[in-house]
Amino acid sequence: MTKRSSFLRYGLRSAAGLVGAGIAAAVVGFLCIVPLPGFTATARSELITPTPADQRLICPGGLVDVMTMAGDATSFAAVGVPEYVTAAQDTEITQTALQAPDNAMGNDLAAPQQIFAPAPTADVTPRIAGSQSQQPATENVAGLAVTACVEAATDSWLVGGSTETGRTTLLFLSNPTLVAANVTIAVLSEKGPITGPGSSGILVEPSSQRIISLASLAPNASNPVVHVTSTGGQVVATLQQSVVRTLLPDGVELVAPGAAPNVRLVIPGVRLSGMSAQHANEGGMITSDLQPAIRVGVPGVKDAVVTVTAFGVSGDPVVVKSKVPAGRVVELPFGNLEDGIYSLVVSSTQPVVAAARAMNDASIDPFATSTAAPTPLGSATPKPTAKPTSQPTTSRTPGALSGFDGRTSALAAFDDIGGDAPAVNPGGGSPSDGGAGSPSGSDAVGVGGDFTWSVATMPVLGDTLITVTSAPHPTLTLFNAGEASITVGISQEGTSLSDVTVPANGMRTVPLVAGARYVMTSTAQLYASVSYAAQGLGANMPLSPASPLGSGVIIYPR
Numbered sequence: 001m002t003k004r005s006s007f008l009r010y011g012l013r014s015a016a017g018l019v020g021a022g023i024a025a026a027v028v029g030f031l032c033i034v035p036l037p038g039f040t041a042t043a044r045s046e047l048i049t050p051t052p053a054d055q056r057l058i059c060p061g062g063l064v065d066v067m068t069m070a071g072d073a074t075s076f077a078a079v080g081v082p083e084y085v086t087a088a089q090d091t092e093i094t095q096t097a098l099q100a101p102d103n104a105m106g107n108d109l110a111a112p113q114q115i116f117a118p119a120p121t122a123d124v125t126p127r128i129a130g131s132q133s134q135q136p137a138t139e140n141v142a143g144l145a146v147t148a149c150v151e152a153a154t155d156s157w158l159v160g161g162s163t164e165t166g167r168t169t170l171l172f173l174s175n176p177t178l179v180a181a182n183v184t185i186a187v188l189s190e191k192g193p194i195t196g197p198g199s200s201g202i203l204v205e206p207s208s209q210r211i212i213s214l215a216s217l218a219p220n221a222s223n224p225v226v227h228v229t230s231t232g233g234q235v236v237a238t239l240q241q242s243v244v245r246t247l248l249p250d251g252v253e254l255v256a257p258g259a260a261p262n263v264r265l266v267i268p269g270v271r272l273s274g275m276s277a278q279h280a281n282e283g284g285m286i287t288s289d290l291q292p293a294i295r296v297g298v299p300g301v302k303d304a305v306v307t308v309t310a311f312g313v314s315g316d317p318v319v320v321k322s323k324v325p326a327g328r329v330v331e332l333p334f335g336n337l338e339d340g341i342y343s344l345v346v347s348s349t350q351p352v353v354a355a356a357r358a359m360n361d362a363s364i365d366p367f368a369t370s371t372a373a374p375t376p377l378g379s380a381t382p383k384p385t386a387k388p389t390s391q392p393t394t395s396r397t398p399g400a401l402s403g404f405d406g407r408t409s410a411l412a413a414f415d416d417i418g419g420d421a422p423a424v425n426p427g428g429g430s431p432s433d434g435g436a437g438s439p440s441g442s443d444a445v446g447v448g449g450d451f452t453w454s455v456a457t458m459p460v461l462g463d464t465l466i467t468v469t470s471a472p473h474p475t476l477t478l479f480n481a482g483e484a485s486i487t488v489g490i491s492q493e494g495t496s497l498s499d500v501t502v503p504a505n506g507m508r509t510v511p512l513v514a515g516a517r518y519v520m521t522s523t524a525q526l527y528a529s530v531s532y533a534a535q536g537l538g539a540n541m542p543l544s545p546a547s548p549l550g551s552g553v554i555i556y557p558r
Contacts, residue, residue: 055091055117057149059084059132060172060238062110063252064103064211065140076170076211078106079141082132084113085467086149087517091117091126098174099208112174112209112236115149127546129517131530133469135537140168141242142249143450146471146532146539147256152176152234158226159295159355160255160453161241163215167289171212171226172238175204181233187214188297189221192327204235214239222289223329225297225353243289243451250448251360256542258455261299261351265456267344268507269477269529269540270310270356273366275339278359286331289357289451293331294344296354298324304350308332310342311479311507324352331357339366343479343507343527346456353456360450362536367473452531452538459525460545466518472534476510476520478502479527489521502526 062082067075086093094116097108117128130149136142152175161169175181183202187194199217204210218224228237239255259265272292286293298304303326310318320335346354360366459481468474480486480502488500493516502508512518512530520528520543528543 054119055126055128056176057115057128057130057151058098058174058176058236059113059115059130059149060147060174060236060240060254061098061100061103061112061132061209062106063134063136063141063145063240063242063254064106064170065138065242066168066170066213067104074102074213075104076102077104078110079136079138080134081107081109082134083469084109084130084132084149085469085515085517086115086130087128087465087467088117089127089463089465089519090124091119091128093117093128098176099205100211101208102211103209112172113149114176114207127463127465129465129467131467131469131541133471133532133539135471136252138249140244140249141252142448143242143252144471144532144534144537144539145240145252145254146469146541147238147254148541148544150236150256150544152236153257154230154234155260156228156235156237156257157260157353158228158237158239158255159258159297159353159455160253160357161214161224161226161239162243162289163219163221163224164289166244168242168244169214169224170240171214171228172209172236172240173202173204173212173228174209174236174238175206175233176236177233178206179233180205181230181235183228183230183235185212185217186227186229187218187221188225188227188299188327188329189218190223190329191221194218194221194224204230204233206233223295223297223331225295225299225329227299241453245448248448251450253451253453253539255355255453256455258353258355258542259458261353263348263351265346265352265354266459266479266481266527267346267354267356267454267456268479268527268542269341269475269531270344270358270454271341271366271452271475271531271533271538271540272334272337272358273339273533274359274361274364275334275337278334279336284333286333290359292334292356292358294320294334294346294354294356295329295331296322296324296346296348296352297329298326298348298350298352300350301326302350304348304352306332306349306352307347309345309347310334310337311345311505312337312340312342313507313509324348326350341475341477341509341531343477345481355456356454358452358454358538358540360452360533360536360538362449365535366533366538449536450538452540454529454531454540455542457527457529457542458545459527460520460543461522461525462546464520464522464528464543464546466512466520466530466543468512468514468516468518468530469532470514471532471539472514472537473532474512474514475531475533476512476518477507477529477531478510479507480504480524481527482524484524486522486524486526488526491519491521492516493518
């Protein structure tokens with residue numbers, strides 16, 4: 001083979017290779033600009049709606065006093081019987097008492113109450129609600145305590161209480177389940193986490209309640225935060241705090257579980273009174289539990305920068321900022337706020353828990369100078385409408401409140417909103433006749449003021465049942481944390497009332513009728529509570545979202 005022929009052969013091969021590469025590049029470029037057939041696949045999904053579950057709510061039961069006269073600080077005695085108010089939607093209610101072996105001298109109505117409603121059909125999720133109210137006047141326990149009946153849980157956060165001298169804080173652990181609950185209690189304080197014997201392995205028998213003195217776990221703690229967890233059975237955890245100053249009782253409160261640690265919390269319905277005197281004495285610091293305060297705890301390992309914004313019905317929001325050390329609890333002042341009702345938004349760089357303490361001085365009428373007056377709920381005469389099939393049935397525990405005739409309708413006419421409600425009198429006899437347990441009776445104990453703990457709540461949506469006790473001046477607070485206004489519908493026992501519009505990032509207050517039941521309907525999430533107030537008395541009951549146990553669940557089969 002000559003050199004010339006070899007050169008030609010290699011040249012032809014190279015040319016063929018270049019032509020092939022050019023064709024391949026052209027094909028690739030063509031495919032890049034020409035749309036290819038599209039193939040999509042959607043995961044197969046199904047909406048599974050479980051059979052609606054039975055509903056159970058637990059009321060903590062009557063207030064108790066420590067039996068120190070018997071020389072046994074672990075014994076407790078009931079100081080009266082609460083009033084229980086319940087409501088149900090699409091079901092019937094059965095109310096039974098749990099066992100309360102730690103509560104001596106109490107009857108079934110002083111024991112914790114279980115409100116039970118079976119699921120009526122496979123297509124309807126029942127809704128129930130309940131609340132309790134009590135106003136004792138004894139040598140050690142006096143004031144107004146109102147709380148909602150809530151579902152049992154395996155994890156609860158309680159922000160409130162004190163174990164300093166003159167302060168008694170008790171922890172109620174109610175187990176409505178059919179298995180024993182093994183409970184662990186962790187306490188944060190102004191000094192950090194508190195650990196000690198007896199805080200774990202606490203056994204709560206089925207269908208029973210245990211009462212534990214918080215001082216036995218966290219002595220001399222001025223700002224405790226209590227974290228309750230359980231395995232086995234679920235429990236309802238509640239704090240009872242009472243205060244004695246210079247040998248006179250100065251308030252009592254039941255503290256319900258609040259929202260879990262989060263970087264954003266909302267505390268609705270905080271009623272403040274006597275703030276001008278507080279401003280003069282505060283000095284920018286909280287030095288006594290006679291001062292209103294915002295208690296903030298950081299359960300994590302990083303410090304938190306906390307911003308508290310107070311929203312009123314009118315006026316500009318007031319902001320308070322502070323740094324809270326990791327693992328500690330601090331109390332912050334409210335700042336320059338006037339008397340009135342406020343909702344607090346707590347924002348933080350780390351997850352926190354929070355609650356607000358308000359003072360109710362016996363010498364101050366909270367309605368005399370309030371600048372945040374409740375918004376009237378429509379006209380004085382409600383317009384009747386057709387009674388919906390989902391309207392709640394109502395009940396009031398017989399004998400739970402002396403002086404009442406057992407009516408299940410509202411205890412006051414609609415145009416009497418804002419008037420004084422009959423006093424809760426668990427001791428027997430009406431307040432006007434000086435019967436036993438009445439502050440006006442011959443054996444009445446001189447009392448000071450009262451205090452109120454308002455906890456962070458979860459938002460409610462859709463239909464929410466509201467049970468109002470006979471405590472004085474019930475007021476519904478609605479706070480809208482969204483960017484658009486919300487129109488809320490409210491009906492009272494078969495009667496539709498005027499709608500309430502809650503502005504974006506704003507709140508409204510609505511006076512309610514003592515002893516009545518309501519259905520509140522909202523198409524967007526909002527935060528709500530029902531507060532009560534009178535001269536020297538106060539309480540605030542959070543409204544919780546309905547149980548999701550009967551809600552549908554989307555599943556994706558393989």
